[in-house]
Amino acid sequence: xxxxxxxxLILLLLCGxxxxxxxxxxxxxxxQPAAAHPFFTTLTPPTSPLVIAxxxxxxxxxxxxxxxxxxxxxxxxxxxxxxxxxxxxxxxVIIHDPTLNRTTDGTGAVSQLTLAELQRLDxxxxxxxxxxxxxxxxxxxxxxxxxxEVLRAFPHLRFxxxxxQEQPSIVQPLCQMLRERGVTNRVIVGAFHxxxxxxxxxxxxxxxxxxxxxxxxxxxxxxxAGLADTFSPLMQALxxxxxxxxxxxxxxxxxxxxxxxxxxxxxxxxNDVETMxxxxxxxxxxxxxxxxxxxxxxxxxxxx
Numbered sequence: 001x002x003x004x005x006x007x008x009l010i011l012l013l014l015c016g017x018x019x020x021x022x023x024x025x026x027x028x029x030x031x032q033p034a035a036a037h038p039f040f041t042t043l044t045p046p047t048s049p050l051v052i053a054x055x056x057x058x059x060x061x062x063x064x065x066x067x068x069x070x071x072x073x074x075x076x077x078x079x080x081x082x083x084x085x086x087x088x089x090x091x092x093v094i095i096h097d098p099t100l101n102r103t104t105d106g107t108g109a110v111s112q113l114t115l116a117e118l119q120r121l122d123x124x125x126x127x128x129x130x131x132x133x134x135x136x137x138x139x140x141x142x143x144x145x146x147x148x149e150v151l152r153a154f155p156h157l158r159f160x161x162x163x164x165q166e167q168p169s170i171v172q173p174l175c176q177m178l179r180e181r182g183v184t185n186r187v188i189v190g191a192f193h194x195x196x197x198x199x200x201x202x203x204x205x206x207x208x209x210x211x212x213x214x215x216x217x218x219x220x221x222x223x224x225a226g227l228a229d230t231f232s233p234l235m236q237a238l239x240x241x242x243x244x245x246x247x248x249x250x251x252x253x254x255x256x257x258x259x260x261x262x263x264x265x266x267x268x269x270x271n272d273v274e275t276m277x278x279x280x281x282x283x284x285x286x287x288x289x290x291x292x293x294x295x296x297x298x299x300x301x302x303x304x
Contacts, residue, residue, distance in 0.1 A: 059290035
């Protein structure tokens, strides 16, 4: 997360200089708004803001596990956010890190193990609700799930998928699976790296995407210069932090400017109740959180 925020800070610092250049180049230009996409237009019933369970609710259960996704679904979330890598035998699996060390009782790279080897590991081994005093999910049979089994398990939910692996690329097998499972209208794909998103949009143009870091920063620069309406989005959503390096990213004007471009605005990763309330009042379309129970409570949607 720190590395990610540093990247945002660098790009934000560039915004000041870029704004003046943009003013000269795009003074008389009007961009095309984002095309409507079924991912958002077919939401039934329409829900705003969307409750997006980050890694299935990483503050409540072991992240990116079938258990976490099941519990989040039971709470009534609108979307499951998850991360994808590939095993040595080419199976797409749901895990955030390229290595096993942080979340399982194994070590080494995910890409060096076959699916059978990976699923012998305990995916709940290192999760603790109290800073390491207890580990209630150890030995409970939690494994690293495959993308296929999660897509099959939740036929009525939407998914926010991040292909984490850059090399070798998993863009093609990811697109193929989304098509085979018939979920292209229930998935939005996001990635921080421009090349990954460019490749995915080329291979799988029917699937909604969010902005890369550079794309979001470009929009922010234009918005700060009063030129947001010159922006022609290739994506359907801006998924951004509230602040980066002390700079305020999510402001009412940023959100309104995005909406004029027909872009949804999703905030990540918001765990504080007061911040949730502030962003809801500002008009965000979705909030990604490790504690979906808190957000549902704030929205008056908590199930009894």
